[in-house]
Amino acid sequence: MTNADELTNTQQNLLKTFHSEFVLITPGEGNFPKSYEMGGEVETETPKHKVSFEYSFYVAKYEVPQNLWEAVMGSNPSRWKGPRNSVEELTFNDAQKFCVMATRMMRTAKLISKDQEIRLPSEAEWEYFARAGTKTLYSFGDEQKLLGDYGWFTGNAAGNDPPVGAKKPNAWGLYDIHGYLWEWCSDTGSESYKNAPNDGSAHIEKDGKTRILRGGSWKDKAEKLTSSYRSVVPAELTDDAVGLRCILTKK
Template sequence: MKKLVLGALLATSLLSADSFTNSIGMTFVEIPSGSFMMGTATKSTAACPKDDPFTSKNEYQDCVDSRTSSVNKDETPQHKVHVKSFYMQTTEVTQLQWYKVMGNNPAKFKKKKLGYDSRNNPVENVSWYDAKEFVKRLNKMEHTNKYRLPTEKEWEYAARAGSTGKWCFGNSKSKLGQYAWYDNNSRDKTHPVAKKKPNRWGLYDMHGNVCEWVSSCYTKTYNSGCYENYKVLRGGGWINSANYTRSAVRNYYSPDDRYGDSGFRLARTK
């Protein structure tokens, strides 16, 4: 009887041992523990020549720059990371889910602009602080403290779903349209969640649709200090080119910025 009462209080129905849907229709799947290489690898600079003091050039730096110019420096250095098992929401937070918790709908892409009911489109035009307030209220509704924004390493690990390529499906940009809404197919708007293919861990729209706030602050490289006045967004959105929907790409805004390409999804501690 006690278990039934507790379940009613949490209003959470378990779908299986590794997934569940909460009281407002947010579905989560278990992300397994594991390790991965976070970020993007650069070409080896071991063979770069030493600087010649008798020329006006810096031969060493020129060589290094040529081998790293195609990589965003904030994705470097690539490094091994271990992630403990946690739950990740299978979709971005929708406008309906936001409304059930917050009682409003701040999204720019609503019925008047889209021409159809927008309740299953991702909520956007929300700041990092707004997302944190949503987390606070949802935890109170469900009598827990386990809902949260994912960390940056959790997000990339979940997005890759075991892939070492640019995207969850590998390196072929020709396949991106099967998984993502981005500038090439979005028609300058968001789309209902879960209409594209999921990655192998059952997560939809990890590439494109809206950029997703994570809990982490921005760093110029993974070895540099944290800029607390900037928070990281991942995954790219409907406005971005294919390159900016890659698993390793990092974007950042001030935590009080609100844009029509910025939303989020939640993690839940086990």
């Protein structure tokens, strides 16, 4: 673990790059509605429900790359090595620790204020920025034949992860939303949206032994890469198809 109070030049430069790659998400402005219908047709994606946002937030353009993870955490757990490849083989708690450390280091570097923090997105936030104003299966429409232009999955990937951002982005300018790596969300695992909040916050229950992954991965078929597909997994899961994407918000 690195010291968040004393930053090297390399750490400062990587953190500056990380900060510059956040995209402002503004529900209710332009073509992006303030509210949306969350969910899909699969049983675990029901009941569909309306989620409304009273706040804006920033989301990272890319999944966290390995060079940034190593600069913040002091090690690299990934199977498929590459400085700008997405970091993988990390548990939910590992992802949470990264967010805490990155927050401290970015405050030290004066890149964010004391009332801002790096954190994992809620499921509702994730699906909102993944859909980018759409109601279709994917952020680009319903046609699976176009998926290869936007994401890595079993139809075009052979392991040995590529650098982040090699495919087309969604309408927010976010890359690798569909496929490449599954992304941790802050919600506890639930088999449906029963009792889910409708204000964009995470659905948290006392038992945090399971958590939510979103987006699908290079190991998955197209059906698991939709904007609404969700996977409930043990919080201690590690896999070379699991990574994270951060958001930046007010505390």
